Amino acid sequence: MKKESGGSALIRALADENVDLLFGYPGGAALHIYDAIYQQDKVQHILVRHEQAAVHAADGYARATGKVGTVLVTSGPGATNAITGIATAYMDSIPLVVISGQVASHLIGTDAFQETDMMGISRPIVKHSFLIQSPEEIPEVVKKAFIIAKTGKPGPVVIDVPKDMTDPNHLFDYQYPKDIKMRSYSAPSEEEESNVDEAVSLLEKAKKPVLYAGGGIIQGNASEELKKLAKIMNAPVTNTLMGLGAFPATHENFIGMLGMHGTYEANMAMHEADLIFALGSRFDDRTTNNPQKYSLNAKKIHLDCDYGSIEKIINVDVSLNGDAKKILNQILNKIDPKNIDKASIDLWNNEILNWRETHGLNHDLLDKKFHQKQILPQQVIQSLYKSTNGKAFITSDVGQHQMFAAQYYKFDEPRKWINSGGLGTMGFGLPSAMGVKFAFPDEDVVCVTGEGSIQMCIQELSTCMQYGLPVKIINLNNRALGMVKQWQDMQYGGRYSSILYEDSLPDFVKLAESYGHVGMKVEDISELEERMDECISMKDKLVFMDVYVDPDEHVYPMLEAGGNMSEMRVSKTKKTF
Amino acid sequence: MSHISILMENQPGALSRVVGLFSQRGYNIDSLSVAPTNDSSLSRLTMVVKEEESVISQILKQLNKVIDVVEVQNLSDIESVSLEIAIVKLKITEKEAKKIIESAFPVVGEIINHKDEFVMIKLIGSNHEVDDFLLSLNKQKFLEVTRSGLLGMGTGENFLISESETTIEY
Numbered sequence: 168m169k170k171e172s173g174g175s176a177l178i179r180a181l182a183d184e185n186v187d188l189l190f191g192y193p194g195g196a197a198l199h200i201y202d203a204i205y206q207q208d209k210v211q212h213i214l215v216r217h218e219q220a221a222v223h224a225a226d227g228y229a230r231a232t233g234k235v236g237t238v239l240v241t242s243g244p245g246a247t248n249a250i251t252g253i254a255t256a257y258m259d260s261i262p263l264v265v266i267s268g269q270v271a272s273h274l275i276g277t278d279a280f281q282e283t284d285m286m287g288i289s290r291p292i293v294k295h296s297f298l299i300q301s302p303e304e305i306p307e308v309v310k311k312a313f314i315i316a317k318t319g320k321p322g323p324v325v326i327d328v329p330k331d332m333t334d335p336n337h338l339f340d341y342q343y344p345k346d347i348k349m350r351s352y353s354a355p356s357e358e359e360e361s362n363v364d365e366a367v368s369l370l371e372k373a374k375k376p377v378l379y380a381g382g383g384i385i386q387g388n389a390s391e392e393l394k395k396l397a398k399i400m401n402a403p404v405t406n407t408l409m410g411l412g413a414f415p416a417t418h419e420n421f422i423g424m425l426g427m428h429g430t431y432e433a434n435m436a437m438h439e440a441d442l443i444f445a446l447g448s449r450f451d452d453r454t455t456n457n458p459q460k461y462s463l464n465a466k467k468i469h470l471d472c473d474y475g476s477i478e479k480i481i482n483v484d485v486s487l488n489g490d491a492k493k494i495l496n497q498i499l500n501k502i503d504p505k506n507i508d509k510a511s512i513d514l515w516n517n518e519i520l521n522w523r524e525t526h527g528l529n530h531d532l533l534d535k536k537f538h539q540k541q542i543l544p545q546q547v548i549q550s551l552y553k554s555t556n557g558k559a560f561i562t563s564d565v566g567q568h569q570m571f572a573a574q575y576y577k578f579d580e581p582r583k584w585i586n587s588g589g590l591g592t593m594g595f596g597l598p599s600a601m602g603v604k605f606a607f608p609d610e611d612v613v614c615v616t617g618e619g620s621i622q623m624c625i626q627e628l629s630t631c632m633q634y635g636l637p638v639k640i641i642n643l644n645n646r647a648l649g650m651v652k653q654w655q656d657m658q659y660g661g662r663y664s665s666i667l668y669e670d671s672l673p674d675f676v677k678l679a680e681s682y683g684h685v686g687m688k689v690e691d692i693s694e695l696e697e698r699m700d701e702c703i704s705m706k707d708k709l710v711f712m713d714v715y716v717d718p719d720e721h722v723y724p725m726l727e728a729g730g731n732m733s734e735m736r737v738s739k740t741k742k743t744f
Numbered sequence: 745m746s747h748i749s750i751l752m753e754n755q756p757g758a759l760s761r762v763v764g765l766f767s768q769r770g771y772n773i774d775s776l777s778v779a780p781t782n783d784s785s786l787s788r789l790t791m792v793v794k795e796e797e798s799v800i801s802q803i804l805k806q807l808n809k810v811i812d813v814v815e816v817q818n819l820s821d822i823e824s825v826s827l828e829i830a831i832v833k834l835k836i837t838e839k840e841a842k843k844i845i846e847s848a849f850p851v852v853g854e855i856i857n858h859k860d861e862f863v864m865i866k867l868i869g870s871n872h873e874v875d876d877f878l879l880s881l882n883k884q885k886f887l888e889v890t891r892s893g894l895l896g897m898g899t900g901e902n903f904l905i906s907e908s909e910t911t912i913e914y
Contacts, residue, residue: 298757478802
């Protein structure tokens, strides 16, 4: 049996956990670990340019692959820089293991150089955290961290490693545990038959059902089961921002995303439904509008692996707590197609189609008749959709461009849409695209961003150069912090407080070129589609496509704050209430 | 008011995770007591929280999610007994102290220390009984009090014990 030090045991444990990529940034407290990385070849370390990007890259990798993303940072500023990334993953329930160096045990609490209380600072934004107290416990802690990160409701786990725990001179027998005992933790499984029976009976009685599916269906790999249920019932399906791709966007039962910027028909359907079946979604405030006015006539069923999410915001008639795939299979085994009120559901689907015809999204904006002087951001997404045949991995930053991408790129498969839904982290797009591209080097990976967001992690163009990552960056450049501007237009009388910076924007083309990438600038709608094709076809180059879009375009529909799900603005001049 | 019993891993950080659940959400813990059990790897924590029913039910769910928490019991939902221990320091003579103890019923009192002109009395009683007793004391002579917070335990077969360990293999 080969003896290991704490540092080499840590890396060997990652290899035993089948970790191939470790995103990170070195520093004093982590140097023993970095030396151990140098002396092996199973785990490849990816050097980013900022710790936040390391976490986002691991996060993108995790979202695209379904595996656990792994990060290594040093103590102090390395740890605090990682915090935004950890919070981002926590809010979206993404499995990560984040290893942070820490000052030596005897220095903890002395305000030592680069000391910060990582356990304390990360506590509210992790699923769990460990402080290594002896080098010998490292293999077991790593095993526990991976199990906790990926089972149940996934989430980030922090392992804080004081420098003396990785001392290369302290050697011990290494053994990676096959299984571990945790008396306080168990993964969710099936639901009791009686609850499933109640849910099935509500589904069979429904005349106006909506299946409202979120990120939990993607995390729980339950898309196929959801499709089967939708087919048996012929029921409309809406996805949350996090759930896009859980149900195919081009499927005839799909009624679009719901919520703040959801489609008119999806929000109307939620308001008028007589049964809402929430699947792996958590009634987030962006999807319910005012909870007191939320879908008052609907019976509600909530399936979630997290018991704590059930009845947190909206009271429900039936709760199903456990694994989405298992519970959906329990339902599929019990539901009797003969008992479903097909005739009523047909009428319901027609009602929804009528709503779509009134105020639905226009997916044909590339048609010549919509050509104006300025490029509409929606047209850019439609062009991207065409050029990539709807098959690309799309990562996004946060703002208007994120909503346009969510509305207009029709995601047909899970794990293709990668965005910071819960925390809303600007700067997420580019590093997460790197993580996806590492995992899927042969697939198109596109970061849809804005000139505000991209500047929050723009330094990663350098990482992309180092590792030759040919991601595509589509920059919807409206020369302003667009989503804030939209709110200032609508609610603050057009007083543009601190959102304008047109004269100080970099020349993105030159910037990209300075890193050895390809830069492109597009200002004319007549050349948009051709340039987009050209951009996507450069398979071995990172292309930064800077598209000047109409700075006055707003995202619609938009739920009216404090209202119910039917109260929307559908354009600058039209309201439904 | 809810009275909650928690069994959790006896290790650093566990208590701050439990307490953090409350502070993160802006809820106040009215009283808290924690100590290892007969199994020294486990701590038993008892707390009193004054919040609405819906808040309590959400807190219980969130507590169950904390990895270090092994078992949670809402004592307010089951038949249980509870009591509180307090120590008071009074500037009185031992004779006066004995008189106070005699009239303290239902609170049970005992002199545990007498130094210079100060007497310390140990008290055991229910939450309200201890409250009432402290209110009855002469404010000029009543110098200090420390209270354990409410301790509690379910009656009969209402045990708060850990279920058998789950072994997870991957």
